[in-house]
Amino acid sequence: MKNIKSFIERHKLQVAIFGIFLTLWLIFYIVNPYAFSNPYTYTALLSVTPFTILPALGLTYIIIATEVDLSFSSIMAVGAMTFAYIWQDTGSALLGVIALLVVGLIAGAFNGILIAKLKVPSLIGTIGTMFFWRGIVLVVTGGYGMSLHKIENTYVQKIFVGTFLGIPSQFIWTVLITIVFWLILNRHKFGAYVYYIGDNRLAAKMVGINTERTLLYIFSLEGMIAAFAGFLVALSLGTVWPALGDIYMLKSIAAVVIGGTPLTGGVGTIFGTFMGGLMLDLIETGILAIGVSGFWIKVVDGVVIVIALIAQALIREGELAKIRRKKEALAKE
Amino acid sequence: MVEESYVIYAKNIVKRFGNIVALNNVTFKLRKKEIVGVVGDNGAGKSTLMKILFGIHKPDRGELYIKGKLYPELTPKKAYELGIVLIHQERTLCPHHSVWRNIFMARELTGRFGFLKIDEMKKRSEKALQELGLISRIESVDTPANYLSGGYQQGVQISRALVFDADVVILDEPTNALSLKEVQKVLEYVKQLKERGKSGIMISHNIYHVYPVVDRFVILNKGMVVGEFWKKDLNLEDLSHIMLSIAETGKIPPEYSKINLAEKPDSKEVEIK
Ligand SMILES: Nc1ncnc2c1ncn2[C@@H]1O[C@H](COP(=O)(O)OP(=O)(O)O)[C@@H](O)[C@H]1O
Ligand SMILES: [Mg+2]
Numbered sequence: 001m002k003n004i005k006s007f008i009e010r011h012k013l014q015v016a017i018f019g020i021f022l023t024l025w026l027i028f029y030i031v032n033p034y035a036f037s038n039p040y041t042y043t044a045l046l047s048v049t050p051f052t053i054l055p056a057l058g059l060t061y062i063i064i065a066t067e068v069d070l071s072f073s074s075i076m077a078v079g080a081m082t083f084a085y086i087w088q089d090t091g092s093a094l095l096g097v098i099a100l101l102v103v104g105l106i107a108g109a110f111n112g113i114l115i116a117k118l119k120v121p122s123l124i125g126t127i128g129t130m131f132f133w134r135g136i137v138l139v140v141t142g143g144y145g146m147s148l149h150k151i152e153n154t155y156v157q158k159i160f161v162g163t164f165l166g167i168p169s170q171f172i173w174t175v176l177i178t179i180v181f182w183l184i185l186n187r188h189k190f191g192a193y194v195y196y197i198g199d200n201r202l203a204a205k206m207v208g209i210n211t212e213r214t215l216l217y218i219f220s221l222e223g224m225i226a227a228f229a230g231f232l233v234a235l236s237l238g239t240v241w242p243a244l245g246d247i248y249m250l251k252s253i254a255a256v257v258i259g260g261t262p263l264t265g266g267v268g269t270i271f272g273t274f275m276g277g278l279m280l281d282l283i284e285t286g287i288l289a290i291g292v293s294g295f296w297i298k299v300v301d302g303v304v305i306v307i308a309l310i311a312q313a314l315i316r317e318g319e320l321a322k323i324r325r326k327k328e329a330l331a332k333e
Numbered sequence: 334m335v336e337e338s339y340v341i342y343a344k345n346i347v348k349r350f351g352n353i354v355a356l357n358n359v360t361f362k363l364r365k366k367e368i369v370g371v372v373g374d375n376g377a378g379k380s381t382l383m384k385i386l387f388g389i390h391k392p393d394r395g396e397l398y399i400k401g402k403l404y405p406e407l408t409p410k411k412a413y414e415l416g417i418v419l420i421h422q423e424r425t426l427c428p429h430h431s432v433w434r435n436i437f438m439a440r441e442l443t444g445r446f447g448f449l450k451i452d453e454m455k456k457r458s459e460k461a462l463q464e465l466g467l468i469s470r471i472e473s474v475d476t477p478a479n480y481l482s483g484g485y486q487q488g489v490q491i492s493r494a495l496v497f498d499a500d501v502v503i504l505d506e507p508t509n510a511l512s513l514k515e516v517q518k519v520l521e522y523v524k525q526l527k528e529r530g531k532s533g534i535m536i537s538h539n540i541y542h543v544y545p546v547v548d549r550f551v552i553l554n555k556g557m558v559v560g561e562f563w564k565k566d567l568n569l570e571d572l573s574h575i576m577l578s579i580a581e582t583g584k585i586p587p588e589y590s591k592i593n594l595a596e597k598p599d600s601k602e603v604e605i606k
Contacts, residue, residue, distance in 0.1 A: 189447045196427050196438060203425035206389060207439040207493075208409025267429045323480050 012318075013260035016311045017275045024279060024304065028286035035289035039166070045278075045285045047161075047168035047236065053277035054174055054229035056252040056259075057181045058222030060273045063256050064185075065198040065218055066265030067115060067122040072226035072252070074133035075107045076245030079227025080234035081137055084146045093156035100227050107133060108223015112216035130249075138242050145241040148234055161236040170232050177225070182270040194218060198265030254301070255280055258308040279304065339398065340365050340501055340532050341386055341417075346395035348381055355381040356392070357556040363501065368523060368533040370543035372572075373553035374580060379536050380422050382553070383503050386534075387419035388412045413440060416500030420490050420507055422536070428479035433458040435478050436492045461495035462488060466518045483510040491519060502526055503534040508542045520546050540576060544569050552579065552595075560585050561594035 008015050029036040055072045062069050079100040087096035107129070114125040151157050162169045185191035193214045196204040205211050229248070234240045259276030261268025283300045341363040348356040356378045363369055371379050384390045385397065388407035397404050399415050412419070426435050433451075436458045442450040458474040465488050478486060487510055494502045504523065508516045523546040526533045537543045543550070544564070550572065552560035560575060567575075571589070578586050590596055 183448075187448050187451075189441045189443055189449060192434065192438075192441060192449065195430060195434075199427035199429050200425070203423075203427060204439070206409075206421055206423070206425045208388075208413060209439045210410070266427070326480050327482060 012315045013312060014269060014271050014275070016315060017259060017272050017279070017308065020304065020308055020311065021275055021279045021282070024282060024286070028282070028290065032286075032290045036286075041285060041289055043163075043166070043168060045281055046171040048285075049278050049281040050168075050170040050174040051229055051233050052248060052251050052255055052281055053274055054177065054232070055222070055226045055248055056255040056273045056277050057178060057270060058218075058225040059252055060181070060256050060259070060261055060268055060270055061185065061191075061194050061218045062122075062222055063198075063253075063261050063263060064265050064268040065194050065215060066201070066263075067215065067218075068253075068263070069111060069122065069126045069219065069222050070249060071107070071111060071126040071129040071133060072222055073245040073247075073249035074130045074137065075104055075223050075226040076230025076233065076248065077137045077240070077242065078107055078133050079104045079230035080240045080244050081141060081146070082227070083231045084148060084234065084240045085140075087148075087151070088146075093151070093154065097156075097231070100231050101224055104224040104227025105220050106223070107227070108220040109216060111223065112219035115219065116212040116215035134242075137244075141240070141242055143242055145239050147239050149238045151235065152238060157235060160232060170236060173232075178270060178274050185270055190214070190217070195266065199267070251280055252277070254305055258305055260308075260312055262312070276308075338401075339363060340367075340400060342398040343382070343386060343392075344396045344398070346382070346385060346392045346397070348378075348385060348390060348392050354556050356385070359395075359553070359556070359558055361386075361551060361558070363532050363534060365532055366527050366530055367549065368527055368535060368547045370547035370550045371534060371536045371553060372538065372540055372543055372550060372576065375538065376555075377553040378556040379553055380505055383419055383505050383534065383536065386412075386503065387417060389419075409439070413497075417503065418494045418497055418499040418501070419503040420494055420505060422505040422509070424486060424490070426478040426486055426489060429477055431475045431477055432462070432481070432489055433474040435489050436461065436474075436496055438493075440493075440497060457496045458492065461492035464495060465491060465522060484512055484515050487511055488515070491522070495522070499531070501532045501534070503536075505536045506538070507535070508537055508539065516542060540569070540572050544572060552576070552585075554579050554583060558595050559583075560589070562589075562592055563594070566592040 025036075035041050055076065059069060059072065082100040082103045083096040086099045087093050090096070111122075111126055111129055114120045114129070115122045158169070160169055160173065164172055185194060193204065193209050196209060197211045197214055201211055226245075230245050233244055255277035256268070256273050257263065257276070258279060259269065259272025259274070261272060280301060283304060284297050287297050287300060288294060339362045341361070343359065343361040346356050346359045346361070347354070359378070359382060361382060371382070373379055381390065385392050388404075388409045388411055391406070397407060399407070399412075399417070404411065425438075427438065433455045437454045442454050442457075444450050455474050462474070478489060481489065487507065491504070491507055494504070502523075504519075507519050511519065520542065523533055523535050535543055535547055548564055550560070550562045550564065550567070551558055552562075552575070559579060562572075575585050575589060578584060585593060
């Protein structure tokens with residue numbers, strides 16, 4: 001019991017987001033118990049939420065490091081397109097996957113160089129690369145979509161977007177990748193540097209952390225995972241279209257922020273981001289399942305984002321008050 | 334080669350920041366098992382010199398020998414590997430992160446594939462803070478740094494030197510923001526460095542903190558070494574007299590010329606017993 005209490009004490013933000021998630025689910029369940037006891041509703045949720053969560057994982061690192069990346073939405077399309085071309089031209093899906101990861105990595109590294117080495121502010125720099133990569137997709141495809149329907153029922157499709165024990169494969173991949181991101185952030189030296197350069201970049205530099213290289217790696221990682229997410233989107237829908245990824249730009253950033261990673265950086269969690277992404281897609285699935293107009297999605301999104309941010313602000317205010325009390329107690333000693 | 338007999342030998346260092354000449358042809362030496370005090374007014378160039386010895390700044394001119402080897406491109410990472418730790422004058426803490434993470438920042442203990450040895454780091458952090466006598470009953474090494482008072486925060490910074498058992502410990506104004514009791518702890522720590530065969534550089538503009546713990550003084554003024562004295566040649570009053578004179582006239586009173594190593598380049602290589 002005491003352990004549970006101290007666990008909640010230490011992970012207030014994560015507990016809060018989990019609570020908001022459960023509340024939302026309960027509301028949906030009460031409004032439409034039929035839909036929300038149907039496994040298909042959950043399969044639908046789990047098959048789309050990876051597209052929000054995956055780019056948000058890399059974005060969590062970037063935002064913890066007090067930077068931002070808007071270009072990942074375009075890199076998603078670049079990844080999907082790269083796969084489509086390589087697979088069409090060579091017939092090798094494996095080669096296609098390797099190529100899309102490499103291209104994603106390069107696109108991400110390009111952001112990294114702009115921001116870490118050339119000191120371009122990330123907001124501006126990645127708006128630039130967002131347009132650049134979207135433009136490249138439009139130029140290369142001529143603005144037309146590319147069908148991937150021939151890939152249906154191949155092993156690639158089964159591995160990445162099939163089902164395993166009734167669970168969408170892409171969700172299983174997402175859970176595995178989330179665990180890796182969690183491990184790196186919390187248990188690895190690299191994750192520690194991500195936190196430090198967000199919490200006090202000058203200090204990190206002065207004690208000898210290579211902040212430029214760390215940033216370069218963070219952006220490269222985001223490029224790679226965004227390209228992979230774009231590939232999953234294309235594979236599951238059987239088509240690559242020029243605007244692919246667009247809708248995830250604000251959604252994935254929202255997932256990170258709802259999950260308790262403030263834009264001021266220094267802190268943040270992978271678990272929060274995962275729940276944040278899942279929650280945004282629960283809202284979409286839930287509203288469609290209830291049967292009201294899809295226009296309501298944005299309204300509920302907005303309400304949930306505001307509630308989550310208020311909860312976070314209250315929790316942080318509570319922490320600050322605790323710090324003040326501790327310091328006062330120390331001063332008296 | 335004379336450079337080889339020193340742990341650190343910085344020769345004719347020049348460092349500019351735009352129009353400011355922070356260091357103007359400074360030569361600085363540190364021997365094994367020696368504690369050197371670097372004193373001088375604010376802006377004299379003390380911190381800049383230390384940042385050069387630690388690889389944060391690259392000198393515009395001059396040579397840097399460490400343990401007898403020339404390092405034209407020293408980085409903090411390399412400096413750590415060579416056993417040098419610099420405790421900065423500025424707070425270099427991550428406010429939202431725990432005491433143990435702050436202590437091991439940039440020098441994490443890792444196992445296979447770079448994964449953190451968290452328990453080991455916590456244990457060593459506790460030990461270091463206890464040795465410094467700076468850990469209070471209500472703080473744990475899991476406490477975020479911004480929960481700590483100024484004195485504890487400084488204690489966390491100094492613990493960084495303790496946990497690594499560095500060969501050369503550079504303390505830049507370590508006694509700032511500390512209470513009297515805490516200052517004593519830090520001075521004790523500096524003193525025992527020598528007994529453990531280590532070298533140290535102690536910086537402070539408070540000569541009462543430097544005098545008791547060092548073997549030699551280097552006095553910087555406006556980016557230049559104006560004085561260098563063995564402690565045995567000088568008592569605290571002399572030093573205070575010299576510092577006052579530098580503050581007022583920029584010069585060291587002539588009666589100290591004979592013992593000023595900075596004015597007698599030839600006799601500077603005398604080894605200490
Ligand atoms: N990073 C920097 N950029 C510009 N000027 C600097 C920088 N660091 C130090 N200075 C300048 O160099 C001079 C020496 O500073 P510093 O080494 O911090 O002196 P001290 O530590 O003796 O007080 C000062 O005039 C200071 O303003
Ligand atoms: Mg200084």
